[in-house]
Amino acid sequence: MGNNFVQKGASRLRKAPDAAVDPAVPAELQGGAAAKKAAAPAGAAKAGVPAKATAAPAPAAEPQGGTGFFVNRRVVTPQDFEGIASKKDQLRHIESLLEEIDAGHRHVESYVNLNKGILLEYAQANELHLEAGYANFATWAADRLSIDDTYVFELINDSRRIRLLEPLGAAITDLLIRASARKTVVDVLAAKGPEAAKQLVTTAAAKNSKRPRPTQAALQQTARELGFLTDRKELGNSESALPVPTHAAAKRIHAVSTSLLAKNATFTDADALRRAITAAPEDVTAQLDALADLLAQSAKGLAAARKKAQAAIDKKAADAKAAAERAEQRRLSREAAEKERAAKAAGEAAAEGAGTPGGNDVQVSLPGQAGEAEVPAATFSDASA
Amino acid sequence: MARGPDMTAKKKRVIASYSEKGGVGKSALAAGLAAVARRHKKVRRVLAGDLDPRGTFTAEVGITEPAFTMNDLLFNDTRNPVSPRGLAAEALIAAPEAWSGLYMIPADRSLAHRETDATTGLEMRLRLSFEGVIEEDDLGVLDLPPRAGGKLVSAGLVAATDVVIPATLDEDGRIGTDEAMATIKLVQDTFNPGLRVVAIVPSIVPPSKYPRRLAAEIAKYLADTYPDYYREDLTIPEYQERREARFACLPITSSTSDHGLAVVAAYDRILTASLNS
Structure with missing residues (x-):
């Protein structure tokens, strides 16, 4: 059948450029799916189509390497010297590349x-x-x-x-x-x-x-x-x-x-100021007074703004600390609950073992059980004394 | 008007299944005709084409991820035009084993792009692509989309030699038939004067001794309006085997039940009527 042409790689038929585009899907959603579909002929064997059919040109795929920061970074290959016949030109090319790199x-x-x-x-x-x-x-x-x-x-x-x-x-x-x-x-x-x-x-x-x-x-x-x-x-x-x-x-x-x-x-700038004072002392004084007033006004506003900003920073720090404390408290509660569950389970296991003659050989030592209770409280008092 | 290549010569047949309403059994009829034609004595090869972007016929045959589709065949790169003559040979692919003997140009959703393709000569492209591909004793089967004209319908009707119109006995069947007949006339008056309507066949008709009143009314309307084409003797019965075959991607001829055989017999009768017309 006609697929012989495809098998031989001599097909005149080409994939339509819109072959991978579903007209019912918005353009902005087409990207990945379209690229995948464009490569679809590889799977055509499922329908009895030879793999050679993939010879048909596919629309541009995603750039190699995905969307990483260094995507499309170039690496020098022997192909860089293709078409450069003379050794002199090859040397020039190498020197140019070395300089650039x-x-x-x-x-x-x-x-x-x-x-x-x-x-x-x-x-x-x-x-x-x-x-x-x-x-x-x-x-x-x-x-x-x-x-x-x-x-x-x-x-x-x-x-x-x-x-x-x-x-x-x-x-x-x-x-x-x-x-x-x-x-x-x-x-x-x-x-x-x-x-x-x-x-x-x-x-x-x-x-x-x-x-x-x-x-x-x-x-x-x-x-x-x-x-x-x-x-x-x-x-x-x-x-x-x-x-x-x-x-x-x-x-x-x-x-x-x-x-x-x-x-x-x-x-x-001391030199500039000295020159200005020598040339026009009244003018400089007036300007300096105006500047001083302006700075005084600005200083008041600045102080208020700084106070507010600092309060916000303090509050943020306090909030973060409180959140951290809450998290720590939750963690401790969880640990305590887990310990309690473990103790309960172990207690039940120990009780079962005790009721079975020749039963469980594993000795479980838990807080409040015989093993620990044997350590007299006075030992600590004595030691500290 | 200059006529295209002689696709209506004796024994070179391309049957189109067409109605302008969906859900009347067009794809089922195309698949049924393709299924029975594979084992028909007078048919050497069955070459099918799916012109519906929904790809119902393609899916029923079980073709997935084909190398080329009807969209590729109908697309014409105006910067680097490729003559369509004989190009169908490269788009046809062998159907899976269950459908052995069938070769198909499948469709996918991208085919919808061609509806808005203003390229010169698109309507003629499928017909020209069959040149030298469909030989004597071959049978072409086309499944057309349910549209009032348009590029894909035109391409199918220009490439076809015969049309069979499936009509459910309800309002959809009636409207689909009326509008299909109007479009067929437009094509006969322009691109394809040799196009013949083989039959309007009652489709998906529930077997019952007591037909519903509406079905009887629609049947009467079709018979009265198209006395030369309406063929009650070619009725396609509705049995679940038909739906099961579609679900399993198997030809209806795989069914061995009485109901399945009844459906096959209906398609056989339609095919025979087409080949003898």
Whole structure:
């Protein structure tokens, strides 16, 4: 019959592209089932159709590896050299690939930290650690990643720094492959703005042509030389204001903090202030008075808000503690009940054994039974005496 | 109008089971005709086609997960068109052992896509695909969907040489017959002037000495309206063996009970009437 054509693999007939789509099922639900059905000819032998029939092209299947984080990652194979005839070209191709892979390798840590941090942030914001039975987010994250609790937040902060530095462009971020280096540049970014941050990195990189990727120490030194960070204490001080929160209201507060931080850096620039006072002392005084009033008003509101926030944190901690206590109490109750049941069952078994001559040889010792009761209470009194 | 390839030549027959109402026994009739035709002296091979996206006929034959379906056969890739002539040979698959001697182009739900397929020539595609495939003494059996026209019905009626209309003796049977006859006329006037109506056969008729009044009225209506086609002598009785055969994916000819044989005899009579018409 006609299937001979199919068996020989010479079929003109092709699967219709909509063959795997059930018109009665909404498009968004078709995916997995359609892909499975597309591979259906493999099962056609059931109906007497030879396996060769699978030669018919099937619609695109799901990407290899499912939906994992590293899905579609490429591995170099001998096929990479197909069509490259001369050895010289093959060498060039290898060198090009090596360079590309090496460059990628240097950014692996940033890439990993960036993604880990995003995931941890989400888990923290949504308190997903509670689902895993952990009362504390950091403990859960530390257990999952086998790292120290304190490093969890460092990871999150580094992820935030990577995102903050991204707008500076690849030319800059390519030079910042260490978390410590990123920390210093973010300090300058917060205090002096993006242009200053760029200048810092390029200047530091230019200083040592042998090591174009500046270290944290080199960046700090350059920052001081450029006058971006005059006080050593400023390095790292911006950290508390820089992390980008997830909640909208918290984001607004973060924006205000960042803005104040930048203004404060300008304001505390001693040289600039001296020049301004010399040029227009009345003007500067008026502005400083206005700023002082504004800050005083803001301080009142800030104090009230902090008080409320702290109360919420205290309540949350108290709730968590109470919940943990309740859970512990439930656990103890369960254990006590189990012990009681076990004791009862064992007592019954012992009673049965005693009533049977030559019966059970197994001696069961339980609280309240002869074995334990033989230990006189006075023994303890004597010992303590 | 130019006529298509001569599928109506002597002994090349493709019988379509058609009504525009569901539940009147179309798929049962197609399966019954295919079952009895396999052992008919005048029939060399039985080639069946399921044009109903619900795939009732396909399921009854017991075909699951076929390599190609009627949808693949009727689909035409306009960017890379493949001539349909003789293509049915590649879509036909051998039915399971219980149905030995039967080859089928099965259907699945994706076939419904072709109802909205505006590709030029879809109606002619099945007919052309049979070219060189259906030979003398072969018999084609098509199960059509219960629709008022449309692409799949048209493709089936264009590919068919003969039509048998099963009619339950109730309002569904009457309406299904009336509308099927109207659609058949449209096809006769356009694509397939040689299409013949073999018979309108009373279908799923409960055996009773005292037929219900409505059944008698409908039978009278059909006989009066279509005196040349209504065939009370080809009545298909309703017996549970028919439903059991369908459930078990076996041909009705497997049944050895009196009732089963009575059903087989009815299909035999319809087949003989078709071959002799």
